[in-house]
Amino acid sequence: EADIYQTPRYLVIGTGKKITLECSQTMGHDKMYWYQQDPGMELHLIHYSYGVNSTEKGDLSSESTVSRIRTEHFPLTLESARPSHTSQYLCASREAGEGYGYTFGSGTRLTVV
Amino acid sequence: QKEVEQNSGPLSVPEGAIASLNCTYSDRGSQSFFWYRQYSGKSPELIMSIYSNGDKEDGRFTAQLNKASQYVSLLIRDSQPSDSATYLCAVKGTGNQFYFGTGTSLTVIP
Numbered sequence: 001e002a003d004i005y006q007t008p009r010y011l012v013i014g015t016g017k018k019i020t021l022e023c024s025q026t027m028g029h030d031k032m033y034w035y036q037q038d039p040g041m042e043l044h045l046i047h048y049s050y051g052v053n054s055t056e057k058g059d060l061s062s063e064s065t066v067s068r069i070r071t072e073h074f075p076l077t078l079e080s081a082r083p084s085h086t087s088q089y090l091c092a093s094r095e096a097g098e099g100y101g102y103t104f105g106s107g108t109r110l111t112v113v
Numbered sequence: 114q115k116e117v118e119q120n121s122g123p124l125s126v127p128e129g130a131i132a133s134l135n136c137t138y139s140d141r142g143s144q145s146f147f148w149y150r151q152y153s154g155k156s157p158e159l160i161m162s163i164y165s166n167g168d169k170e171d172g173r174f175t176a177q178l179n180k181a182s183q184y185v186s187l188l189i190r191d192s193q194p195s196d197s198a199t200y201l202c203a204v205k206g207t208g209n210q211f212y213f214g215t216g217t218s219l220t221v222i223p
Contacts, residue, residue: 033211042215043157043201090156099164101147101203102211104156 003027006091006105013081013112021076021108023091032074033102035090036060043090049074081112114139117204119214127222132189134217136202139183145205146178146185150198151216157201161187192221 004025013019025032034046045058049068063085065077074093078085088109092102118137126132134148145164149157163169163176163185175188185204189196199216206212 040215043213045210098145098205099162101145101149101159101162102157103159107156 004091004093004103004105006089006108008108009106010109011111013110015082015112017081019078019081019110021078021089021091021110023074023076023105024072025074025093025103025105026072027093027095027103028071029093029095029103030071031094031096032068033092033094034058034064034066034074034076035092037088037090039088046089047076081110083112085112086110115214116140116206116212117202117214119200119202119217121215122218123220124217125220125222126192128192128194130192130221132192132196132219132221134187134189134200134202134219136185136187136204136214137183138185138202138204138212140204140206140212141180141183142207143204144207146176147203147205147211148174148176148185148187149201149203150196151201152198189219192219194221194223197221 007022030051033048035043037043044060047066049055090107091105094102148161151157161176163178169176173190177186197220199218201216202214
């Protein structure tokens, strides 16, 4: 079944730790995105990619990095986690062209203590 | 001015009524418009997309687009308690970036 998967679903980690949030999709989409969303707040774009070896920063790069070595895989890394990084992280992908919206993963809820 | 504006609500309607959700956008060149439903603690789910002026119907949902007024709306007919969620409006701008509104919280009262 074509889908988009995020792991872990929940993560509690100490300040200063390096973490990687995983995102994989089986739909063959070239376009992939990472968003950050706090409860009751709008989505903020962190990074996006239009294909293999292509990555761009969004409005909220948030001291994070991404890589796109394979079409299906788009991991997000925080080099040094801080309490301000506590949030929900959503990965999404979409087909190219007008009229195609995002398919979101189930999200990773990150808490930095 | 935000790229996409929505009334945050909360909007409450009785079961069986029509719920009307509204969204305005600032980029006049925008071509594609989307409505997402987000249950509490869950990720957004695409329920409607529209890119031509007029109405688009899908089951109990109708999206309406008026590009001249830079206005897009979502109507939910025969509202059910399971429709209680936050509804996000998203607009694909001329720079290919998506802009999301802050969402309208809908509660359907049994």
